[in-house]
Amino acid sequence: xxxxxxxxxxxxxxxxxxxxxxxxxxxxxxxxxxxxxxxxxxxxxxxxxxxxxxxxxxxxxxxxxxxxxxxxxxxxxxxxxxxxxxxxxxxxxxxxxxxxxxxxxxxxxxxxxxxxxxxxxxxxxxxxxxxxxxxx
Amino acid sequence: xxxxxxxxxxxxxxxxxxxxxxxxxxxxxxxxxxxxxxxxxxxxxxxxxxxxxxxxxxxxxxxxxxxxxxxxxxxxxxxxxxxxxxxxxxxxxxxxxxxxxxxxxxxxxxxxxxxxxxxxxxxxxxxxxxxxxxxxxxxxxxxxxxxxxxxxxxxxxxxxxxxxxxxxxxxxxxxxxxxxxxxxxxxxxxxxxxxxxxxxxxxxxxxxxxxxxxxxxxxxxxxxxxxxxxxxxxxxxxxxxxxxxxxxxxxxxxxxxxxxxxxxxxxxxxxxxxxxxxxxxxxxxxxxxxxxxxxxxxxxxxxxxxxxxxxxxxxxxxxxxxxxxxxxxxxxxxxxxxxxxxxxxxxxxxxxxxxxxxxxxxxxxxxxxxxxxxxxxxxxxxxxxxxxxxxxxxxxxxxxxxxxxxxxxxxxxxxxxxxxxxxxxxxxxxxxxxxxxxxxxxxxxxxxxxxxxxxxxxxxxxxxxxxxxxxxxxxxxxxxxxxxxxxxxxxxxxxxxxxxxxxxxxxxxxxxxxxxxxxxxxxxxxxxxxxxxxxxxxxxxxxxxxxxxxxxxxxxxxxxxxxxxxxxxxxxxxxxxxxxxxxxxxxxxxxxxxxxxxxxxxxxxxxxxxxxxxxxxxxxxxxxxxxxxxxxxxxxxxxxxxxxxxxxxxxxxxx
Numbered sequence: 090x091x092x093x094x095x096x097x098x099x100x101x102x103x104x105x106x107x108x109x110x111x112x113x114x115x116x117x118x119x120x121x122x123x124x125x126x127x128x129x130x131x132x133x134x135x136x137x138x139x140x141x142x143x144x145x146x147x148x149x150x151x152x153x154x155x156x157x158x159x160x161x162x163x164x165x166x167x168x169x170x171x172x173x174x175x176x177x178x179x180x181x182x183x184x185x186x187x188x189x190x191x192x193x194x195x196x197x198x199x200x201x202x203x204x205x206x207x208x209x210x211x212x213x214x215x216x217x218x219x220x221x222x223x224x225x
Numbered sequence: 226x227x228x229x230x231x232x233x234x235x236x237x238x239x240x241x242x243x244x245x246x247x248x249x250x251x252x253x254x255x256x257x258x259x260x261x262x263x264x265x266x267x268x269x270x271x272x273x274x275x276x277x278x279x280x281x282x283x284x285x286x287x288x289x290x291x292x293x294x295x296x297x298x299x300x301x302x303x304x305x306x307x308x309x310x311x312x313x314x315x316x317x318x319x320x321x322x323x324x325x326x327x328x329x330x331x332x333x334x335x336x337x338x339x340x341x342x343x344x345x346x347x348x349x350x351x352x353x354x355x356x357x358x359x360x361x362x363x364x365x366x367x368x369x370x371x372x373x374x375x376x377x378x379x380x381x382x383x384x385x386x387x388x389x390x391x392x393x394x395x396x397x398x399x400x401x402x403x404x405x406x407x408x409x410x411x412x413x414x415x416x417x418x419x420x421x422x423x424x425x426x427x428x429x430x431x432x433x434x435x436x437x438x439x440x441x442x443x444x445x446x447x448x449x450x451x452x453x454x455x456x457x458x459x460x461x462x463x464x465x466x467x468x469x470x471x472x473x474x475x476x477x478x479x480x481x482x483x484x485x486x487x488x489x490x491x492x493x494x495x496x497x498x499x500x501x502x503x504x505x506x507x508x509x510x511x512x513x514x515x516x517x518x519x520x521x522x523x524x525x526x527x528x529x530x531x532x533x534x535x536x537x538x539x540x541x542x543x544x545x546x547x548x549x550x551x552x553x554x555x556x557x558x559x560x561x562x563x564x565x566x567x568x569x570x571x572x573x574x575x576x577x578x579x580x581x582x583x584x585x586x587x588x589x590x591x592x593x594x595x596x597x598x599x600x601x602x603x604x605x606x607x608x609x610x611x612x613x614x615x616x617x618x619x620x621x622x623x624x625x626x627x628x629x630x631x632x633x634x635x636x637x638x639x640x641x642x643x644x645x646x647x648x649x650x651x652x653x654x655x656x657x658x659x660x661x662x663x664x665x666x667x668x669x670x671x672x673x674x675x676x677x678x679x680x681x682x683x684x685x686x687x688x689x690x691x692x693x694x695x696x697x698x699x700x701x702x703x704x705x706x707x708x709x710x711x712x713x714x715x716x717x718x719x720x721x722x723x724x725x726x727x728x729x730x731x732x733x734x735x736x737x738x739x740x741x742x743x744x745x746x747x748x749x750x751x752x753x754x755x756x757x758x759x760x761x762x763x764x765x766x767x768x769x770x771x772x773x774x775x776x777x778x779x780x781x782x783x784x785x786x787x788x789x790x791x792x793x794x795x796x797x798x799x800x801x802x803x804x805x806x807x808x809x810x811x812x813x814x815x816x817x818x819x820x821x822x823x824x825x826x827x828x829x830x831x832x833x834x835x836x837x838x839x840x841x842x843x844x845x846x847x848x849x850x851x852x853x854x855x856x857x858x859x860x861x862x863x864x865x866x867x868x869x870x871x872x873x874x875x876x877x878x879x880x
């Protein structure tokens with residue numbers, strides 16, 4: 090198994106701060122109990138559990154976080170938010186990752202160019218996030 | 226003779242594995258048994274009342290109780306007998322719980338075993354003679370060994386209760402490990418600030434005699450009457466004359482590593498351990514000084530205004546008597562150089578937790594700046610490795626050292642308070658924060674100070690250029706990880722100190738598998754030892770943090786006061802007794818006695834001077850080793866005479 094190299098430089102810190110800024114949450118509050126993942130109805134469809142994603146945010150692992158599908162699978166049902174013992178709005182964190190992703194690549198979705206028939210297949214949450222991004 | 230037999234069900238503890246009704250019926254047929262009964266809880270008040278009533282109405286003169294271990298309720302039932310005017314020693318408790326029901330599954334076999342043990346007890350008790358408890362006087366003075374926070378607290382408590390107390394400390398100052406620490410969790414109080422007032426109190430308390438640079442070398446005697454020899458090593462500086470002017474230090478030509486600063490700073494051969502040291506006096510290190518035999522240099526003596534320096538001081542032996550002894554000789558840190566893969570001792574920027582305490586201390590070698598040892602730069606990434614030695618039964622320490630999660634968290638937090646843009650990473654197996662306000666402290670470190678916690682044990686660290694490469698795992702993601710750090714701090718575990726081992730052997734107290742002293746009972750007698758009058762305080766019994774150590778020490782002081790406040794102590798009647806006419810003075814019993822309770826004395830026998838064994842009843846614990854060793858059968862263990870033991874064996878051998 091190859092070793093994942095951990096760095097704690099400016100890029101990592103900027104990523105953590107941006108996620109915190111968008112979500113209004115303190116990612117360091119999470120002590121990795123895993124209750125969010127345990128209660129998530131979609132955990133089985135995620136390639137990384139919710140707490141693992143938060144752990145990687147704590148470590149500033151931007152690439153790994155953005156590669157995951159976890160935040161896209163999240164339906165914002167808020168079960169995690171309600172149950173978190175550390176009072177973290179986990180759903181807000183997932184939303185923040187989605188927004189970060191979309192802000193990172195502003196040209197990826199140009200709404201006017203999306204074919205009408207694609208609307209049915211696109212995750213609504215992605216579109217909503219995208220609209221929100223446009224509002225600044 | 227009328228024997229009463231009482232069998233306890235102990236709820237289902239006994240009744241589930243032993244047919245109590247059956248053995249009660251069988252007991253009725255045993256010789257001399259007047260009455261045989263069963264009750265759900267013999268130890269409860271109604272159970273005791275049954276026995277009292279029978280003694281009164283049936284005139285019983287021997288009582289046999291089949292129940293739990295006599296360690297539990299022997300005092301309870303002895304009091305029942307005494308209440309009804311019987312000698313407390315005509316009682317026999319048969320342990321059919323710990324030795325039968327709890328260790329057997331088969332009810333039939335359990336019942337048979339219980340029945341034969343019960344029969345043995347009935348036969349044995351018939352031969353029992355009433356025994357007498359002797360009384361011994363008490364010396365109203367306490368000895369506390371070890372001047373760390375445990376010894377300091379125990380001494381102050383005893384002294385405040387009005388008992389004269391001698392505090393013996395091996396080094397030149399009291400204070401112990403706590404004096405080396407910078408801040409204490411979870412409040413971040415400055416360690417010296419909360420410790421030094423207590424140290425000063427010790428120094429000026431009229432009831433405390435402080436012997437620094439001293440060691441206990443011999444202990445004789447028994448509870449209430451210990452005879453102790455203390456070796457006081459020379460300080461070469463007269464405490465009462467030294468004014469702490471520091472004139473001696475600049476002129477001293479010898480420079481050595483300062484152990485108070487973990488070797489990170491130099492000190493001279495004449496020095497004071499640290500400014501707040503008690504006794505407040507300089508001291509000469511005889512191993513480094515050039516002035517002590519042969520006298521090559523006397524520069525310090527030449528400049529000493531108050532003429533406090535005396536190169537001719539000699540060690541002296543102080544002999545004193547004490548009523549109680551508290552062992553508070555503390556811990557050492559685990560020798561982490563044993564963990565080869567962590568590189569301590571070979572990679573300069575891998576340091577121990579105690580090293581970090583000195584580096585971060587404002588009174589330390591860097592004046593409170595966090596500088597790494599190799600190049601004195603400020604480390605930007607610091608990795609704290611938990612369980613360095615602890616929780617590793619295969620190669621290092623099997624136990625959790627209890628304080629490391631908290632002190633590593635404290636270190637990481639302190640680091641972040643000084644180096645705001647730095648990164649502090651804790652590699653842990655589990656985070657254990659079982660203490661008042663500890664969990665909150667840990668959460669605060671993560672939440673407010675952004676200390677990073679990665680669950681996983683570091684496998685190896687390497688020097689990589691001027692950085693340290695760390696290979697580890699993140700078990701939360703299931704991935705192996707590596708990173709570079711500027712400084713690595715190992716959360717060193719605790720081991721019993723050399724002094725603890727020495728005192729355990731000198732005082733004959735037993736130690737557990739890890740070398741810590743064994744308490745008389747881990748839950749209910751946590752500060753007692755198996756030796757009467759010898760108590761333990763602090764980390765001598767296992768890893769403890771400061772609050773626990775202090776309350777432990779206060780507990781030991783109050784237990785010791787329980788002895789010191791009495792004028793006389795009763796000692797057990799079940800002691801060894803020598804039949805002088807049979808003794809041939811061979812001394813085998815002297816060798817066999819684990820408590821040094823027997824010595825040979827010269828007596829006049831038919832005009833000849835011969836040696837016979839003499840038992841000091843106050844020291845004798847009634848273990849019976851001497852009686853077993855004696856070839857002539859000259860020693861009998863009262864309460865367990867040869868005749869009684871033979872009856873017991875014959876009952877057990879019936880099957």
